[in-house]
Amino acid sequence: xxxxxxxxxxxxxxxxxxxxxxxxxxxxxxxxxxxxxxxxxxxxxxxxxxxxxxxxxxxxxxxxxxxxxxxxxxxxxxxxxxxxxxxxxxxxxxxxxxxxxxxxxxxxxxxxxxxxxxxxxxxxxxxxxxxxxxxxxxxxxxxxxxxxxxxxxxxxxxxxxxxxxxxxxxxxxxxxxxxxxxxxxxxxxxxxxxxxxxxxxxxxxxxxxxxxxxxxxxxxxxxxxxxxxxxxxxxxxxxxxxxxxxx
Amino acid sequence: xxxxxxxxxxxxxxxxxxxxxxxxxxxxxxxxxxxxxxxxxxxxxxxxxxxxxxxxxxxxxxxxxxxxxxxxxxxxxxxxxxxxxxxxxxxxxxxxxxxxxxxxxxxxxxxxxxxxxxxxxxxxxxxxxxxxxxxxxxxxxxxxxxxxxxxxxxxxxxxxxxxxxxxxxxxxxxxxxxxxxxxxxxxxxxxxxxxxxxxxxxxxxxxxxxxxxxxxxxxxxxxxxxxxxxxxxxxxxxxxxxxxxxxxxxxxxxxxxxxxxxxxx
Numbered sequence: 060x061x062x063x064x065x066x067x068x069x070x071x072x073x074x075x076x077x078x079x080x081x082x083x084x085x086x087x088x089x090x091x092x093x094x095x096x097x098x099x100x101x102x103x104x105x106x107x108x109x110x111x112x113x114x115x116x117x118x119x120x121x122x123x124x125x126x127x128x129x130x131x132x133x134x135x136x137x138x139x140x141x142x143x144x145x146x147x148x149x150x151x152x153x154x155x156x157x158x159x160x161x162x163x164x165x166x167x168x169x170x171x172x173x174x175x176x177x178x179x180x181x182x183x184x185x186x187x188x189x190x191x192x193x194x195x196x197x198x199x200x201x202x203x204x205x206x207x208x209x210x211x212x213x214x215x216x217x218x219x220x221x222x223x224x225x226x227x228x229x230x231x232x233x234x235x236x237x238x239x240x241x242x243x244x245x246x247x248x249x250x251x252x253x254x255x256x257x258x259x260x261x262x263x264x265x266x267x268x269x270x271x272x273x274x275x276x277x278x279x280x281x282x283x284x285x286x287x288x289x290x291x292x293x294x295x296x297x298x299x300x301x302x303x304x305x306x
Numbered sequence: 307x308x309x310x311x312x313x314x315x316x317x318x319x320x321x322x323x324x325x326x327x328x329x330x331x332x333x334x335x336x337x338x339x340x341x342x343x344x345x346x347x348x349x350x351x352x353x354x355x356x357x358x359x360x361x362x363x364x365x366x367x368x369x370x371x372x373x374x375x376x377x378x379x380x381x382x383x384x385x386x387x388x389x390x391x392x393x394x395x396x397x398x399x400x401x402x403x404x405x406x407x408x409x410x411x412x413x414x415x416x417x418x419x420x421x422x423x424x425x426x427x428x429x430x431x432x433x434x435x436x437x438x439x440x441x442x443x444x445x446x447x448x449x450x451x452x453x454x455x456x457x458x459x460x461x462x463x464x465x466x467x468x469x470x471x472x473x474x475x476x477x478x479x480x481x482x483x484x485x486x487x488x489x490x491x492x493x494x495x496x497x498x499x500x501x502x503x504x505x506x507x508x509x510x511x512x513x514x515x516x517x518x519x520x521x522x523x524x525x526x527x528x529x530x531x532x533x534x535x536x537x538x539x540x541x542x543x544x545x546x547x548x549x550x551x552x553x554x555x556x557x558x559x560x561x562x563x564x565x566x567x568x569x570x571x
Contacts, residue, residue: 096547103554108401111557115565116396132380137372142550145409149542153417157535164531215562268535269421276413276542277361284368291372295379 070180082185089151105208109133124222128230139201144246148279152254156275159258160268187251194247253279328518334448350453370469373397374476387483391492394473408512412545416520423524424534447521508556
């Protein structure tokens with residue numbers, strides 16, 4: 060997998076760049092697959108975990124206006140990136156593995172190599188770049204819909220929305236946002252590499268493709284979560300100012 | 307315009323099909339017909355335990371420590387680090403452990419079932435079973451559901467333990483904002499056995515849906531190796547959406563009206 064990462068990076072940078080149309084195609088394909096599951100998932104997650112439980116806790120202290128600040132902490136820093144990565148891995152990643160795996164067992168990849176076309180450059184690189192860009196962009200999308208979940212939780216508790224937004228924007232820091240986007244872009248890279256690798260090494264007919272998808276999604280989840288842990292830990296420890304709660 | 311209507315209609319169609327399919331599986335279990343193949347169910351239960359437990363524990367462990375550090379930093383920012391146990395208890399038990407359990411079930415068990423049953427369907431093994439007079443539905447799907455219902459509650463309860471342990475490590479040993487005794491006092495005050503039961507119900511509802519969806523897509527796979535891959539990918543979409551929806555409904559139902567916290571009157 061590390062070899063594949065290295066080869067992907069090198070062939071992404073080194074000219075020629077034949078992967079433009081494939082990149083656009085993959086980008087649109089993954090976007091079409093993911094936007095709706097991501098929408099439902101982020102609203103549900105935002106309403107459920109930080110929204111309802113956070114509001115439950117804050118209502119007891121009569122401090123429901125702090126929910127906005129809590130959302131910066133939970134949604135921007137953790138849950139939006141995390142739901143984003145889970146949906147992208149589960150939806151776009153599995154589709155990529157199924158697609159490449161099917162090509163592998165039908166020996167299309169070998170045929171490409173015989174024709175002198177490099178499968179890494181023409182198949183992996185565009186998927187890698189498309190998934191990186193898309194995961195980064197979808198982070199913002201997930202953020203917006205996560206906050207809609209929070210708004211729903213505020214309204215369910217019959218609280219006004221003004222304080223929610225006031226504390227939200229008081230606590231939101233640029234560091235949080237770039238941290239979130241850098242994190243998801245790297246998630247996209249992990250997902251793309253794992254899924255492409257598993258797809259390209261699938262073997263053994265029908266069962267092989269299914270098993271490749273299964274392993275790809277498990278490894279992608281574990282990789283994303285482990286990376287998330289290390290990244291959050293580093294970001295929080297090196298930027299102490301973002302952990303201060305502003306009134 | 308026609309296309310616009312046909313997509314939601316397609317979803318409704320497959321939702322209905324899945325419900326019917328799940329109903330037949332449940333009927334097989336409730337009428338005890340599945341016990342004819344109890345040995346197969348036990349074998350599936352063994353496979354579940356051996357192949358999935360460690361992965362689920364691993365993921366829950368990671369998310370438990372994440373809850374721990376986020377909660378630690380949050381309560382420190384509020385000036386009340388002694389209360390990081392609240393965050394750990396609620397975040398772990400009520401929300402994230404069920405959700406993460408659902409994700410990993412969908413990824414490991416759900417897609418595994420699709421891949422296995424799908425390739426059986428493609429290589430006509432299911433038809434061969436039917437010819438031998440064994441109901442493929444009962445032998446393959448109902449046994450898997452029974453196996454999941456037998457072992458998953460225990461796996462789930464153990465994985466809650468993994469999450470708690472990880473939060474404890476993160477807050478007490480790593481950040482060191484609060485002493486071990488102080489953490490545990492708050493931590494145990496903010497949860498009780500009813501919460502564990504609710505959390506278990508939530509996770510089991512997710513597992514139930516995931517197994518049914520997996521069996522449905524695997525059993526109805528078609529179109530060669532590509533078809534199995536596509537069916538696996540599709541089942542993942544359905545599973546992710548339903549895990550989130552069940553999580554949301556569960557929280558609303560169990561904790562929406564009553565926070566169940568030892569604060570105030």
